[in-house]
Amino acid sequence: MKSRIDAILRREQAEYLDSLLPPRDPLLAAMEKFAADENHPIADAEVAQLMQVLLRLKTPRHILEVGTNIGYSVVVMGRECDRGAIVETIELNPQTLHKAKSFVGDAKLECQVIFHEGAALEVISRLSGPFDFVFIDCVKTEYGDYLDQLLPKLQQGALIVCDNLLWKGEVAAAPREGEEPSATALRIFNHRITTDPRLLTSILPMSDGIGLSVVL
Numbered sequence: 330m331k332s333r334i335d336a337i338l339r340r341e342q343a344e345y346l347d348s349l350l351p352p353r354d355p356l357l358a359a360m361e362k363f364a365a366d367e368n369h370p371i372a373d374a375e376v377a378q379l380m381q382v383l384l385r386l387k388t389p390r391h392i393l394e395v396g397t398n399i400g401y402s403v404v405v406m407g408r409e410c411d412r413g414a415i416v417e418t419i420e421l422n423p424q425t426l427h428k429a430k431s432f433v434g435d436a437k438l439e440c441q442v443i444f445h446e447g448a449a450l451e452v453i454s455r456l457s458g459p460f461d462f463v464f465i466d467c468v469k470t471e472y473g474d475y476l477d478q479l480l481p482k483l484q485q486g487a488l489i490v491c492d493n494l495l496w497k498g499e500v501a502a503a504p505r506e507g508e509e510p511s512a513t514a515l516r517i518f519n520h521r522i523t524t525d526p527r528l529l530t531s532i533l534p535m536s537d538g539i540g541l542s543v544v545l
């Protein structure tokens with residue numbers, strides 16, 4: 330979720346692109362309203378749209394999401410999966426996870442959804458994978474640790490999608506004393522995913538910055 334519409338793109342571009350997004354169905358609209366009313370940081374609608382395109386191309390069998398929140402992205406991803414696919418998702422907050430289970434139940438997905446309650450780093454260490462699609466959308470200072478834990482559990486050709494890589498526009502600014510730890514951590518993470526020989530990465534300046542990395 331971006332902090333300001335013009336934090337990354339110029340306002341005119343961002344508003345124009347927003348105007349091209351398709352209308353949401355009643356469930357996603359209700360989830361977006363709930364998130365806005367209750368201040369839950371779900372993915373932006375343009376990220377949801379991008380995920381749909383990526384999933385339609387890739388047809389993954391085993392998805393891992395780091396950071397469930399109210400299950401908005403689980404619904405978006407799950408709708409692109411058929412009966413044989415599995416979506417696993419991790420959330421620290423039990424009340425938030427309870428809400429996610431309720432919304433995801435309403436979606437009546439064909440695929441299996443496995444909810445994990447706990448700290449992402451602790452949960453990932455217990456998962457065996459292999460995963461072919463990962464959505465990282467959790468603690469920004471931990472993105473590098475998620476990647477360390479996940480790389481051995483990813484198939485060749487797996488796609489890693491990371492949200493908020495430009496973090497309110499702060500990541501591209503010159504490092505400064507007292508900046509948010511998330512900005513510092515994401516600057517390091519972005520350098521890593523764009524230079525690691527095991528990954529092929531593109532970072533898109535949409536929403537709050539989206540990373541797409543293919544495991545080579």
Ligand SMILES: C[S@@+](CC[C@H](N)C(=O)[O-])C[C@H]1O[C@@H](n2cnc3c(N)ncnc32)[C@H](O)[C@@H]1O
Pocket residue numbers: 370371372373394395396397398399400401402403419420421422425447448449450466467468
């Ligand atoms: C940005 S939200 C996820 C949004 C979700 N992917 C979506 O688009 O609908 C990040 C979530 O991670 C959860 N979280 C925070 N710290 C965590 C941790 N250490 N382990 C697992 N989840 C955590 C937060 O409670 C929050 O719900």
